[in-house]
Amino acid sequence: MxxxxxxxxxxxxxxxxxxxxxxxxxxxxxxxxxxxxxxxxxxxxxxxxxxxxxxxxxxxxxxxxxxxxxxxxxxxxxxxxxxxxxxxxxxxxxxxxxxxxxxxxxxxxxxxxxxxxxxxxxxxxxxxxxxxxxxxxxxxxxxxxxxxxxxxxxxxxxxxQSNQDYGNGRVSLSVCLPITISFLLYTIDDLDLKIIEQIDEWTERVKRLHFLSENGTTMISANGDVCGNLADDASVIDLYRSSQADPDSVPKNKNLNCYADRLVLSPIERLCAADSDSQDPPSVPMIQTKNGDYKHFRIVFVINGTTVVKQNSKLTDAAPLLVRSLLRELSSASRMFLQYSSFSSVELNNFNLPQGYLFLPDKSPSYLSLYYPATIDSKTADRMRQRLHKLFNLPFGRPALRTSMRHQFPTERSFLLRDVHLNVSTSNSVGSVTTVQGHYNYHHYMQDGIDDNGWGCAYRSFQTVWSWFMLQGYTDKAPPTHREIQQALVDIGDKPASFVGTKQWVGSMELSFCLDHLLGITSRILTAGSGAEMAEKARELALHFATEGTPVMIGEFAR
The missing domain is CATH 3.40.140 (Cytidine Deaminase; domain 2)
Known part of the structure; x- marks a missing residue:
């Protein structure tokens, strides 16, 4: 063999x-x-x-x-x-x-x-x-x-195999799972079992889902049957191309990643006919009623299934992966829901609904889809993340699974550009390139509805630096506004109260004060007499990026 x-x-x-x-x-x-x-x-x-x-x-x-x-x-x-x-x-x-x-x-x-x-x-x-x-x-x-x-x-x-680049396309799905429970004098155990029964029922329903393309022209069954304007042997890239307003805008010889961050399919449930594996004829709908002291409520949470498929994969092969992804998500969300919810009473506020987050840890070859309770105290959250770090062999000394670090596809992001240096071509000069480690959002003049023309670049540079600490999980706080930066300098005694609301410039030193005051993070200041002297700092900066990886701001001292 x-x-x-x-x-x-x-x-x-x-x-x-x-x-x-x-x-x-x-x-x-x-x-x-x-x-x-x-x-x-x-x-x-x-x-x-x-x-x-x-x-x-x-x-x-x-x-x-x-x-x-x-x-x-x-x-x-x-x-x-x-x-x-x-x-x-x-x-x-x-x-x-x-x-x-x-x-x-x-x-x-x-x-x-x-x-x-x-x-x-x-x-x-x-x-x-x-x-x-x-x-x-x-x-x-x-x-x-x-x-x-x-x-x-x-x-x-x-x-x-040192090359782990295997992602050629992504398929993301969203489905809402309503769970309806009615009961009469149930015990806590009965309520627990009833919820599990409903989850098991949804597991079977997911196995029978169909998937509809974004423009509604193609439907794929759970077993891979293709209905619509595509042939049975159509590939994933064929489906993406047919979903576009101008299909010819996607060259046939290009990778799917160049044109789409994800292919969106909508899960639908077949309700108008008997199941395909049933030999019984369709029956007339019947409604049963029962008198008594009953209470009805719905538990609703959302799951998002993600799988990676090659662009030339057949739709018939991709469909079972979509079903498997939703089954995994349902299992994970249900596990979190049952672990962190209280069934001591039937009030909805005792049900801690799961919220899903997609992570792509540094150097990881694939995503991690995790569910956290909607309500959780900081100590419990720390213990939960520490356990996940151990489970998935993630680094000991830095966060990787905070909610602020969740992965976002390009179409899900805000108007802020992210990691702009990745799209800048390098020069052909001799030498190596070292850059910041991790992600950041690029803040620039005139954003957020603020006319800061003439305020100097330091305010926006500080917001960019702050976003790095936020996206790396070191803080959950959003970047401070211009006024908050100015107020911080007043609070530490560096500026008079009249400074707040002015257009007066701030420099690198002032922003290091703010970083220390607001986040407890100290900075190192390197001085250069002129731009020409910056070349002398190249080795020092390269070592910093290679060992520390934190962002660097280059600017003037405020005069």
Whole structure:
């Protein structure tokens, strides 16, 4: 049988393991550890492998490590991880990291087989911690691949794939789930079970959804049947092109990402006929009434399914992914709702509705779709995010999953431009380019309905710098207005009260005072006698961007 090819990013694997070690050692690695020495002592680590499966190949996109993953909770943890990932990414197996070359995973084979049913393949890799940290695939101690209904073992080739750019198109869906509950003298447990029953009913309804294109000309059934003005073998890019007012505006030889940030489809439910798998004839609608002391209410929350599809994927192949994405979202939202809601009474304010957020953490090859309670105190939110950081091997020392850091597609953003430096072509001069790490919004004159012509550039530069801290999750506060900046300088005694409301310029030093006063963040000031002297600061600035990554403002001291 043909060799099975497994590709993975060793550098990403090493980074995930490093983050796991940091969580294990409370953020500080022991001082006597060498860079490539073992950091997990005798603790066995099980990595959960997630990726895309294509015939005789698996492309591993994620390996999430967990310290002492117990068999009892393993299936629950894997399902929670799966629910957060795009529908095209499935659980494919495990990677066991240990200092003992004879060690193996304690997870039951039947559990693994059940969890990999979507993938249709089981990948099992064992490796020494030092081998992963050194980035050497040659030192991987064992790779086992099983596929087919009988679980036949196949030979496998392991490849290092450093390029993780796999997104060619996105399909985003929104659906509203109303849950109606009626009851008569129900206990709390009865109410809990009734809600679960309604969620289970919606799970079956999602499996029967159809998807309508944005212009209403094409409909795709859950099993991939295509109705409308496209052929059965139409691709995703064909659907996008047909949805445009001018289909010819999308060149056939271009990538979908160049023309659309997402392809919007509307889920619709078939109500006018019997289900296709039913042999019973359609029946006359009947209404039943029952007298008694009943209370009716509706629990409504929104889920958004996202999957990544290649532009040349057939619509018949994409439709099942859309259904899977909504099923995952429903599972994730329901889990959050049941965990954080109180069923001590039937008042609606006791139901903590889930709110969905889409994140794209730095260096992550795919999105994370997570649900947070609509109402939550700061300490509980911190504990919840810390657990998610551990679960998905995210960095120990900086935020990644605050709501202000949610991913936004271009059409969802405000009038502010984001990350404008990414669209500026670099010069052909010799040397390397280092830039700010993370995202920011570009603030400029005459925005927000404010005529600040002649006020100087520092106010808007400060708002741009502030937006970086906001989008990186260090603050939930919006950038301060001109008046708030001026008032801060008055509050710290740098300016007189008459300064507020004037057009007087401020400079770099004043803005460093504001950043310290309003956010508690200190700044470093570099001075240059003229623009020509800026070249002398190049190495210092490059080192700052490479190590700190925070934005830099270049301006004058206020005179």
């Amino acid at each position: 043909t060799d099975f090819t497994i590709s993975l990013n060793v550098a990403s694997l090493a980074e995930s393991l490093r983050n796991t070690c940091l969580w294990y050692h409370d953020g500080v690695l022991p001082a006597d550890r060498e860079p490539n020495s073992r950091c997990l002592d005798d603790v066995a680590v099980v990595g959960t492998l997630f990726g895309e499966v294509d015939k005789d190949a698996v492309r591993i996109l994620h390996c999430f490590f967990a310290i002492d993953a117990s068999t009892e909770r393993f299936a629950e943890i894997v399902r929670e991880m799966s629910d957060a990932l795009p529908a095209n990414v499935v659980f494919v197996g495990t990677l066991v990291v240990t200092s003992d070359s004879d060690a193996s995973s304690e997870i039951d084979d039947d559990v693994i087989a059940d969890l990999t049913a979507e993938a249709g393949v089981v990948v099992q890799i064992s490796a020494d911690e030092c081998a992963i940290r050194s980035g050497s695939l040659a030192d991987m101690q064992g790779v086992v691949v099983k596929s087919g209904e009988q679980g036949a073992q196949r030979s496998a080739t392991l490849l290092d």
